[in-house]
Amino acid sequence: MNIFASIMAILVSAALSNNFVFAQTYGICPFLGVSKKTSSAAGMGAAVTIVMVIATMITYPIYMALVALNIQFLEILIFIFVIAALVQMIEKIIKKISPPLYNAMGIYLPLITTNCAVLAVCEITANALVSGTWEPAFIAGVEMNFGFSVLYALFAGIGFTLAMVIMSGIREKLNNLSLPKAMQGFPITMITASFIAMAFYVFTMINVGGGA
Amino acid sequence: MKIKEFFKSNSFKCIIVLLSIALVCGSILAICNDLFYVSDAEMFARSMSKIYEGDATKLNDLIQTEGDQKTYKTYNCEAIVLDAQLSPDGKTLLVQSKGSKCGYQGGSLVLWVSMKIENDTLSGINKIIVDSYDSSQTLIGSISAEYLAEYCSDKYLSVVTGGGHFSNVKMDKNNNKAETEMVASGATYTSAAVNSAINGAMDYARDYVGGTL
Amino acid sequence: MKNKYGKITLDGLIFNNPTFVLVLGTCPTLAMTSNASDAFGMGISVLVVLTLSNIIISALRRIIPNAVRIPAFIVIIATLVTLLKLFLNKFIPDLYASMGTFLPLIVVNCMILGRAEAYASKNGVLASAVDGIANGIGFTVSLVAMGIIREFIGSGSIFGLQIMDFGISFFAMPMGAFMVYGICIALFVYILESIQRAMRIKKTKRLHGELLNGEELNKEEA
Numbered sequence: 001m002n003i004f005a006s007i008m009a010i011l012v013s014a015a016l017s018n019n020f021v022f023a024q025t026y027g028i029c030p031f032l033g034v035s036k037k038t039s040s041a042a043g044m045g046a047a048v049t050i051v052m053v054i055a056t057m058i059t060y061p062i063y064m065a066l067v068a069l070n071i072q073f074l075e076i077l078i079f080i081f082v083i084a085a086l087v088q089m090i091e092k093i094i095k096k097i098s099p100p101l102y103n104a105m106g107i108y109l110p111l112i113t114t115n116c117a118v119l120a121v122c123e124i125t126a127n128a129l130v131s132g133t134w135e136p137a138f139i140a141g142v143e144m145n146f147g148f149s150v151l152y153a154l155f156a157g158i159g160f161t162l163a164m165v166i167m168s169g170i171r172e173k174l175n176n177l178s179l180p181k182a183m184q185g186f187p188i189t190m191i192t193a194s195f196i197a198m199a200f201y202v203f204t205m206i207n208v209g210g211g212a
Numbered sequence: 213m214k215i216k217e218f219f220k221s222n223s224f225k226c227i228i229v230l231l232s233i234a235l236v237c238g239s240i241l242a243i244c245n246d247l248f249y250v251s252d253a254e255m256f257a258r259s260m261s262k263i264y265e266g267d268a269t270k271l272n273d274l275i276q277t278e279g280d281q282k283t284y285k286t287y288n289c290e291a292i293v294l295d296a297q298l299s300p301d302g303k304t305l306l307v308q309s310k311g312s313k314c315g316y317q318g319g320s321l322v323l324w325v326s327m328k329i330e331n332d333t334l335s336g337i338n339k340i341i342v343d344s345y346d347s348s349q350t351l352i353g354s355i356s357a358e359y360l361a362e363y364c365s366d367k368y369l370s371v372v373t374g375g376g377h378f379s380n381v382k383m384d385k386n387n388n389k390a391e392t393e394m395v396a397s398g399a400t401y402t403s404a405a406v407n408s409a410i411n412g413a414m415d416y417a418r419d420y421v422g423g424t425l
Numbered sequence: 426m427k428n429k430y431g432k433i434t435l436d437g438l439i440f441n442n443p444t445f446v447l448v449l450g451t452c453p454t455l456a457m458t459s460n461a462s463d464a465f466g467m468g469i470s471v472l473v474v475l476t477l478s479n480i481i482i483s484a485l486r487r488i489i490p491n492a493v494r495i496p497a498f499i500v501i502i503a504t505l506v507t508l509l510k511l512f513l514n515k516f517i518p519d520l521y522a523s524m525g526t527f528l529p530l531i532v533v534n535c536m537i538l539g540r541a542e543a544y545a546s547k548n549g550v551l552a553s554a555v556d557g558i559a560n561g562i563g564f565t566v567s568l569v570a571m572g573i574i575r576e577f578i579g580s581g582s583i584f585g586l587q588i589m590d591f592g593i594s595f596f597a598m599p600m601g602a603f604m605v606y607g608i609c610i611a612l613f614v615y616i617l618e619s620i621q622r623a624m625r626i627k628k629t630k631r632l633h634g635e636l637l638n639g640e641e642l643n644k645e646e647a
Contacts, residue, residue, distance in 0.1 A: 022599060022600070023599055024456070024599070025451075025452055025455040025456045025599050025602065026452055026530075027452070028451035028452050028455060029449075029451055029452070029535055032448065032451065073507055073511060074507075075507075075529075076503050076506055076507050076510070076529045076532055077500065077503040077504060077507060079529075080499055080503050080532050080533070081496075081499070081500070081503075084495075084496065084499060113499075113533075114533045114535050114538055115533065116452045116530045116533045116534075119529065119530060119532065119533050120526055120530060123526050123529055123530075124526060127526070180611075180615075181618070182611045182612075182614045182615035182618065183611050186448050186607070186610050187607040187608070187610045187611035187614070188607070189607070190603050190604070190606050190607025190610065191603065191604055191607040191608070193603045193607075194600045194601070194602075194603035194604040194607065195600075197598075197599055197600035197603055198600045201598070201600065
């Protein structure tokens with residue numbers, strides 16, 4: 001597979017056919033909590049994407065070092081600490097450099113520490129690197145390395161943002177409906193998400209890289 | 213700030229508490245990691261116990277280095293035989309085969325195939341299990357034990373992939389082109405990898421009994 | 426005192442059920458309920474981690490300074506999850522394999538950090554332990570209920586035991602998970618509210634009845 005086909009395969013797999021929210025059910029808490037307005041959904045999505053990309057850039061080499069030292073058991077501890085520290089740092093940096101940007105997405109940053117999508121992307125790319133041996137694993141038929149892992153994180157973040165924005169658009173309209181009291185809030189959101197997930201299922205039919 | 217004041221301040225206490233928690237946790241984890249260590253032999257026995265009833269320690273390892281691994285081309289796909297084990301009586305050949313670079317998203321998966329060998333010929337498949345698969349394939353759940361059991365027969369010694377996009381994976385015994393051939397129709401990205409892995413394992417077994425390895 | 430623990434238990438199990446009322450820890454709920462056994466395994470894992478983290482954090486609550494509270498909690502929870510991972514890999518490899526990425530993700534389950542922050546860091550060891558067990562059981566029971574529903578409709582079996590020969594694989598997929606979860610929350614909330622309303626009506630009727638009886642007695646006396 002040439003490099004362009006590889007990038008396309010990762011894009012389709014991470015953002016669409018294996019969308020983090022609708023196909024793999026990662027990051028549901030912010031998906032339900034911050035998708036009431038389109039603007040806040042987009043801000044949250046952008047913040048998550050940035051943290052995902054930088055976190056993968058840091059945790060991938062760290063995991064290589066852990067494997068070299070044969071102390072993989074510290075993986076979870078170190079990953080979650082890196083993410084927590086990173087979120088704090090990004091918050092400080094954005095506050096200093098660009099106050100308007102901070103106003104737009106700063107309030108969502110502290111929530112990201114306990115967003116499972118970020119830890120999930122670190123775990124997936126790290127597990128794709130090594131599963132006991134140095135043999136690289138495949139994601140969507142692409143042999144993973146550092147560059148592809150960062151791309152995977154970027155596209156996964158884009159897929160997450162897409163899911164947030166679609167959901168928030170629908171939820172803004174849902175507010176105008178009169179529903180039974182028990183269906184209001186989470187239940188109707190979940191059922192709507194189910195229908196969007198059905199639509200996303202069609203993306204699994206996309207064929208990248210020939211074959212079949 | 214004086215050094216003495218720093219040692220009495222709240223931030224010093226914070227650092228000490230955090231460091232000691234991290235140290236205690238780290239050392240507990242290090243001890244437990246040694247305690248719960250899963251050795252390679254144990255992992256191997258665990259993976260073999262699902263496909264082989266006998267004692268896994270008595271198997272003869274046919275592929276000991278990576279150089280011994282064989283690659284077979286099957287129906288536009290690629291199958292790599294990663295490991296092969298022969299039972300002490302020489303009647304069961306266990307092959308770990310990886311089907312890859314085929315199907316919809318180039319998905320890959322690794323199977324263990326247990327094959328019968330009688331009178332120096334491959335006479336059938338006993339059992340097939342899924343060892344591992346590409347974690348990004350969410351639809352892999354559709355490969356059930358019943359589906360894999362369809363391959364296990366004395367009769368069918370080759371599997372070809374039929375057409376029929378977007379249909380469910382179906383094994384068709386009646387649609388076979390030759391007496392010993394079975395057609396698997398349907399095109400999910402896993403069925404192609406399954407077919408190629410099984411065909412690769414059978415090619416390896418034929419090479420083994422034919423002495424052409 | 427007994428009443429206090431009873432209230433904690435009821436809150437964790439029903440009135441503040443983490444899955445159906447507070448809607449916390451949604452990722453494992455959606456991902457691990459495609460069959461009942463996986464749901465049970467996930468529920469018990471969370472129960473163990475939640476109880477232990479509640480006990481440890483509540484025991485250390487006077488030592489940990491307020492400023493570094495959250496990092497300290499995260500380190501403790503991450504350690505417990507790593508221990509669980511090592512334990513499962515050694516003794517229950519099947520569950521370890523089926524949990525996959527969702528095992529390390531227990532660290533960021535909002536329920537565990539939420540209970541640590543809201544309850545264990547303010548209350549005694551025993552109360553925190555009861556709180557952890559009650560919430561964990563509430564979580565496990567909800568997950569297993571959803572697991573049974575999805576496994577039965579999805580493949581006609583319960584806990585791997587084939588009961589009927591049918592299956593709508595939609596329900597074994599993530600979209601089915603969203604659907605079943607939404608309907609379960611709605612039903613749970615509806616039933617809970619109906620019961621509470623019925624109890625309220627009963628209570629008012631009883632009070633009303635006592636008043637009426639009192640009046641009748643007064644009349645008779647007169």
